[in-house]
Amino acid sequence: MGQTPDWVKQLKPSGPQGHELLAAERSKSTLPVAKLSELIHTKEVLERRARILEILKSEQVFDKSQNYFKGRIERFEAALARAKKLRSLRVKHGWNLQEYRTASDLISEPGPYGLHDSMFLVTIGEQGTPEQRDFFLKRAENYEIIGCYAQTELGHGSNVRGLETTATWSPQDKGFIIHSPHLTASKWWIGSLGKTANHAIVMAQLIIAGKSYGPHPFVVQIRDLKTHEALDNVHVGDIGPKFGYNTMDNGFLLFNNVKVPYISMLARFSHVDPSSNQYVRRGSPSLVYGTLTWVRSTIVMQAGSVLARGVTIATRYSAIRRQFQDRDAPESEKGENPVLNYTMVQIRLLPLLAATFALHFTGTRMMQMYQQNQEKMSIGDANKDSKRGPGPEETSIGSDILADLHATSCGLKSLSSTIAAEGLEVCRRACGGHGYSSFSGIGPWYADYLPTTTWEGDNYMLTQQVARYLLKSARSVLSSQPPTNDTTRILHNYHSRADIGCAFDILSSDSDIVDAFAWRISFLTFEASKHRDEQKKPWNDLLVDFYRLSKAHSQYMVVKNFHEALQSHDTISQVDSETLEVLKKLYRLYALHTLEQEGSEFYASGAVTVKQISLARTNAVMKLLKDIRPHAVRLVDSWAFDDWVLDSSLGREDGKVYEDMFYRASELNPLNQITVNPYPESAVLFKKDEREERRSKL
Amino acid sequence: MGQTPDWVKQLKPSGPQGHELLAAERSKSTLPVAKLSELIHTKEVLERRARILEILKSEQVFDKSQNYFKGRIERFEAALARAKKLRSLRVKHGWNLQEYRTASDLISEPGPYGLHDSMFLVTIGEQGTPEQRDFFLKRAENYEIIGCYAQTELGHGSNVRGLETTATWSPQDKGFIIHSPHLTASKWWIGSLGKTANHAIVMAQLIIAGKSYGPHPFVVQIRDLKTHEALDNVHVGDIGPKFGYNTMDNGFLLFNNVKVPYISMLARFSHVDPSSNQYVRRGSPSLVYGTLTWVRSTIVMQAGSVLARGVTIATRYSAIRRQFQDRDAPESEKGENPVLNYTMVQIRLLPLLAATFALHFTGTRMMQMYQQNQEKMSIGDANKDSKRGPGPEETSIGSDILADLHATSCGLKSLSSTIAAEGLEVCRRACGGHGYSSFSGIGPWYADYLPTTTWEGDNYMLTQQVARYLLKSARSVLSSQPPTNDTTRILHNYHSRADIGCAFDILSSDSDIVDAFAWRISFLTFEASKHRDEQKKPWNDLLVDFYRLSKAHSQYMVVKNFHEALQSHDTISQVDSETLEVLKKLYRLYALHTLEQEGSEFYASGAVTVKQISLARTNAVMKLLKDIRPHAVRLVDSWAFDDWVLDSSLGREDGKVYEDMFYRASELNPLNQITVNPYPESAVLFKKDEREERRSKL
Incomplete structure (x- = not known):
């Protein structure tokens, strides 16, 4: 465009410049x-x-x-x-x-190859036979065939057993007929399907001789490899615009009795015997159990970094944006105050800053534990293979730790993606009016992240799995079995001390905070156990309690993992004691702020007194905000986002917030290539459209 | 498009159809x-x-x-x-x-004439002299001049005093020079300015002989009336895309020493005397005080209806969307369960359904009270005019009620728009995956509503005004002055009983719930008073407390107004006793759910016991969910949104959710007029674009 007049180009923001303000922030901390x-x-x-x-x-x-x-x-x-x-x-x-x-x-x-690169290749690799891998994988890796993973349907999301698409075994053809019997059977939300894929892994109910064997994966060609048009009796397209994720072609897909060959059914774990027309199971896809744990741990770790983008943007901008004077400041200092100095801004941003570290360290430790356990298990397997075999205790501990990791990862996935999504929106609003501009960079990022709260297990649904596991653990403790993992350990500890009670010094001891979180989740677990196992309350009546249970357990896990990470050799060896002290303050801020937010549960459990909660809020948290405040900009700097990645006017590392906002609006905005006719009498809307002129010149 | 094959057109959703499910819902309640x-x-x-x-x-x-x-x-x-x-x-x-x-x-x-129709016309009407109204208003009402209201700047939002644009009195020309001294002086976010307006009311610092007299309104022409191009030394344009509100051309505006005539300064309340070159004040814009109260009351009332759209959509869809079976259901009833039957869905939606009524009745009553008070005041004024004059007590009560209304409306604006905005997002997520589709209708509506949390007083900033008023009221009670309005009445009551304590039966008495809310806000007010007035804590250290104070006061107001509305003759005369009982259950649900969420404050104040809070949650609220559940669809029906207005697949009155989702994706989606070339080797992106073909045919 470049129509910005010279007198505008010479203007600078008033007062101290953004880069000066950020330099001042950075000089306040070492x-x-x-x-x-x-x-x-x-x-x-x-x-x-x-x-x-x-x-x-x-x-x-x-x-x-x-x-x-x-x-x-x-x-x-x-x-x-x-x-x-x-x-x-x-x-x-x-x-x-x-x-x-x-x-x-x-x-x-998100990009159009997203599901090809991940689920399509992975599923064929994991669930295909060697012949199927030969047949499909190489061409897929060369992008001759481009695929997606079609599970969710218009009428069914989380409940995979309810899928309506059918794959009926045809004994004559020795193949399958893929069919969508209802409109609700249409595959829906399938990434990369709308426009890009020519193949799909279709999850369909396998039917042999009128009997259903549940959902199985089929590799089905859906578009012509040359023309890229839909094949006959296939109806496929893009599902339309979404709150975010609009660079991805999420698609729909319907089949009208489409015949596919025998090789289509991914047959590593089960197949149809073509001679007997019988369903045959061979082995079980137990590795999926571990893979899901791994994927969820990744989401936990990413949640820290996802949130850190918003916190980086909002923190830097809050150090530059000045508004009002401090009511109580002496007359000599009556300049406008960077909003980061206001406690109402600090209480919104700094606990989220603490959360970025808490989630990051939690995700990292979850993955370490998972890996250690996998190694242990594979040694166990190796021992089994060599016919020596581990003692019975050893395997049971191994699998109990895996079950613990699985349940823990469900709860943590739910909590961490909720914290990240909601935290991003808090960051956006903390930027005031400008947070609403797309140039803030937070809104679009938030909108693209939101599906994470639904996929890999809906954040509400998942909490039932955690509750189920905790109830089971409580039963094991109540029947006097010895603890086999951390969950049964803390439940056992609570159970043996419940009559005596506890006295945690949450205001002075970092490890007592962890114990208080353990106490509260143990209390809630035994309460839930009473309601379900003793009073036989209906499952549905307890869903809200189960949600709280899962949240409390996951908060305990975050606090515990953050605390342990700061005690670990790995951390201590990498940073000086002053830095470690700041990280510990972030730990305390995260933990005490959470504790105060959930005050009534902590109080009800007897883990803390009302006086302690009140002191945590009015003294400890407020003091921590003050202590962390000077380090805020350096802390977000340490997340090391490049400006190119953030793509945010407000979050620029050099503080040129207003210059960048203005440049984007005045120079880059295509709406400014149009002159309208604003008068209601005229049907003409655009008097002049430089975009048209430009196009016609091309 | 219409390329949907016939075999697809014949498909129907599986199982009971949406209209059958909604009919069943509607038959459950009378x-x-x-x-x-x-x-x-x-x-x-x-x-x-x-x-x-x-x-x-x-x-x-x-x-x-x-x-x-x-x-x-x-x-x-x-x-x-x-x-x-x-x-x-x-x-x-x-x-x-x-x-x-x-x-x-x-x-x-939002539309491009939005600010012309409202702020531009209103401001000239309210702040212009009769000559100025003659000069500007008629042409504006005929859309010969189209205007906007340019206050906010790139560097300044809430703090009007900090505006940088100047209007310097020129004694030679007897006019003003409008100038933007810095980049941050650029007007920003101004609705209707980006493309549409040819005039703007510009708020600028009035400067006479080097002295600043603060911000004043100037009517300034910015674009040519014929060509609609920016005038010389004016740089104006659209500020670019936003999270929502993209049908509006929010704009920027810079001036380079632009001369405007004498008539430009809206001079009803102050002007520059052209002969003496002196600033002259005449009268004060006190009516603005009342207008703001009115505007904020409108936002409160609208918040109910804004939220009701989301609740309508999510409630109807939750009655149609089925997922999993009830774990505890007998084998004979093992069909899939509408998700509205799950307590975890109910606890998210039904308190919001209750909130729609709570906010609506609160807004209505606020406006009634405002009107009654205005009438009283105008009688008072009339009395004054007739030199009879009211007794001193009468006027002070009148103005004390106005002050109360003003503060109350600030807090309520903040609370109600926060409830509506956050509630809409809860509704969107309660729709599961499909909530993320634009066709849900909630996302776009939420995105457009969000600015309400910032304008007419930022939701965080406003809470300081409420706190200031409550502190003042506490001082008045502490100095033994008699109560003059509801706020001083409840503070006085608390103060005189604080030693004795209270015993509210929140589980059986509707009016005791109101009293408990009054007790809690009174407790918090005297606590804050202690911190500020006795302990002299810095204002900034108390901002978080002040926010809680304002929230607590507004929650009290909502509960009190909702309760009173259900006692009023107006309500009782219009509905039968059964309906009234359902409305009372909504009242209890809203109040007890809020009380439980804020449990620790209620407990700390001594208004309720821990046992009561626990019973409210596990018994009362859960029971209310069950009781209200059968009426949910009829309750949202009563908000009476036409399908055309909702524009939502999920919220259709006839329940044709899946048919509509599919129709929009398959028939209306322009992305489906394109066939891509998906192979990475090819630089061609679109193989075929029917949109182009269609365009070239025109």
Whole structure:
């Protein structure tokens, strides 16, 4: 556009400039930002990221400057172009999967190959036979066939058993007939299906001789490999615009008695014997159990980083945005106050800043534990294979820890993605009016993140699994079995001390805080056990209690893991004692702020007194806000988001907030290439459209 | 498009159809929906709405079917066309302001004339001299000049005193020079300014002979009346895309020493004497005080209806969406369960359903009280005029009630718009995966509503005003002055009984619930008074407490007003006793659910015991959910939203959820007119674009 007049170009923001204000913030603290970044990300990851970022920045197709202005179709178009380029860069630079994922993360938008790259390839790899892997995988890895994973239907989400699509065994053809008997059988929400995929893994009810054997995966071609038009008797398309995720072509898919060959059914764990026409199971997909735990742990760890983007933007902007004077400031200091100085802003942002670290360390430790347990188990398996076999106790502890990890990961997935999603919205609002502009960068990011609260287990549904596990653990403790993992350990401890009570010094002892969280979840668990197992209350009447139970357990896990991470050699060896002290303050802020928010449960459990809760709020938390305040900007700096990644006027590392807002509005905004006719008498809407003129010149 | 194959068109959703499920819901309750609608809206409003709706539906320009698919520029284009048509309909049908507003509400999107129709006309009317009204108003009412209200700047929002734009008195020209000294002086967020307005009311610091007299309003022409191009030394444009509100052209505006004539400064309350070059004040804009109270009361009342759209959609859809079986159901009833039967869904939706009524009745009563007080005051004024004069007590009560109304409306605006905004998001998520689709209708509505939490007083900032008022009231009670309004009455009551304590039977008495809310806010007020007035804590350290104070006071007001509304003759005369009993259950649900959420404050104040809070949660609230559940669909029906207004697949009155989702995706979605080339080797993105073909045929 470039129509900005010279007199405008010469204008600068009033008062101290953004970069001066951020420099002042950074000089208030001596936290070693680079060291802290390494603690969070590791040196290896930071280096990989920097290397790949440079490549991406040099490619015009990844330029983000028009992202916020584009409509649905243009956004999808750009995302498809980027997906193609990313693929060619992968080939060119020989990137491994990790490097490829890093590049996707840096681009920070869902892309049309998203489900091909993940679920399509993974499912064939895990559930296909060697022949099927040969047949499908190579072509898929070369993008000759492009796939997606079609499970969810218009009428069914979380309840996989209720799927309506059928795959009927045809003894004559020795193949299957895929069919959608109802409108609600239409596959729906399927990523990469709407426009991009030519194949789909279709989850369908397997039917042999009129009998249903439950949902099974089928690899089905849906579009012509040349024309890319839908095949006969296949109806497929994009499901339309969404709250976010609009660079992805989530699709629908219906079949009208489509015949597919024998090889379509992924047959590693079960198949139809073509000679006997019988269903045959071979082995069980038990690894899925572990994979889901792994995926959920990843979501926990990512939640910290997802939230950190919003916190980074809001914290930096709050250090620059000035508003009103401090009522009580002496006359000599009556300048306008950066809003980060207001306690009402601090109480919204700093506990979230603490949460970014809490979630990050929790996710990391979950993954470590998972890995350690996998190793233990594989040694166990190896021992079994060598016919020596472990003692019975050893295996039971191993599997009890896995069950604990599984339940824990369900609850933590629910809690952490809820914290991240809701926290982002808090950050957006903490930016005041400008938070509402797309240029804040928070709104679009929030909108794209929201599905995480629904997929890999709906955040409400998952809590029932946690409750079920806790009830089972309570039964085991009540029947005097010895503790086999952390959950039964804390329940056992509570049970043996419930009559004596407890006395936790939450205001002075970091480990007593962990114990108070353990006490409260144990109390709630035995309460729930009483309601369900003794009073036989209906399951449905207890769902709200179960949700609270899961939340309380997950909060305990976050507090415990954060606390342990700060005691670990790994952390202590990487940072100086002053930095460690700031991290401990973040720990206390996260824990005490959570404790105060959930005050009545803590009080009811007897873990703390009302006086302690009140002191936590009015003294401890307020004091921690003051103590952490000077480090806020350096702490968000340590998350090390590049400006290119944040794509935010408000969150710029150099503080040029107003210059960037203005530049985007005045120079980049295509609506400003239009002059309207504003008068109601005229039917003409646009008097002049420079976009048309430009297009016609091309 | 219409490429949907015949075999697809014949498909129906599986199981009981949506209309059957909703019919079953409606048959479970005998609530008289039409009667209840009249209680909420009045017969007059319902009739007006129906009449205007019919007109709008018959005009192609108001067709909503492409709304969710359009990009920013197309949406603005459609909104401008609609604004023009609406204006011509107003002229054609001779609509008064109320009818015009009704039409805008039914269209339910912000439009480019929005600020012209409201703030521009109102401000000239209220703050202009008779000459200025002559000069500007008539042309504005005829849309020869189209205006906006330019207050907020890039660097300043809530703090009006900090505005940077200057209007310097020029003694030579007897006029003013409007100037933007810094980039941050740019007007920003100004509705209708970006593309539409040719005039703006510019709030600028009035400067005479180097001295500043604070912000004053100036009517300034900014675009040429014929070409609609920006005038020389004016830089104006649209600020770019936002989280919502994208049909509105929020704009920016900079001036480079632009001369404007004497008549530009709106001079009803102050002016510059052209002969002496002196600033002259005449009268004070005290009516603004009342107007703001009125505007905020409107926001409170609207909040109920805004939220009711989301609750309507989520409730209807939850009656249709079935998922899993009830674990405890007998084998014979093992069908899939509508999710509205799950307590975890009920606890999210039904308290919000109760909130829609609570906010509606509160807003209505606030407006009644305001009107009554205005009438009283004008009698007082008339008495004063006739030199008789009221007794001193009478006037002080009148103004004390006004002060109370003012503070109350601040707090209620903050609470109610927060409840509505956050409640809408809860409704959206309660719809599960489909809530994320634009076709749910909740997401776009939520996104457009969000600015309400910031404008007419930021929801956080406002709470300081409430706290200030409560502190003042506490001081008055502590100095033994007699109560003059409800606030001082409840504070006085608490103060005189604090030593004795209280014993509220919140589980059996509806009025005791109100008293418990009064007790808690009184307790918190005297606590805050102790911190500020006795211990002299800094204001900034108390902001978080003040926020809680305001929230507690507003919750008391909502509970009190809801309770009173259900006792009033107006209500009792309109509905039968059974309906009244359901409304009372909604009252109890709203009040007890709120009480339980804020349990620790109620407990700390001594208003209730821990046992009572626990019983409220586990017994009373759960019982109320069960009792209200059968009436849920009829209750949302009584809000009487037309399908055309809701524009939601999930919220359809006839329950055709899946048919409508599918129709919009398969038939209306323009992305499905494109066939892509999905292979990474090819630089071609679109193989075929039927939109192009169609366009070239035109």
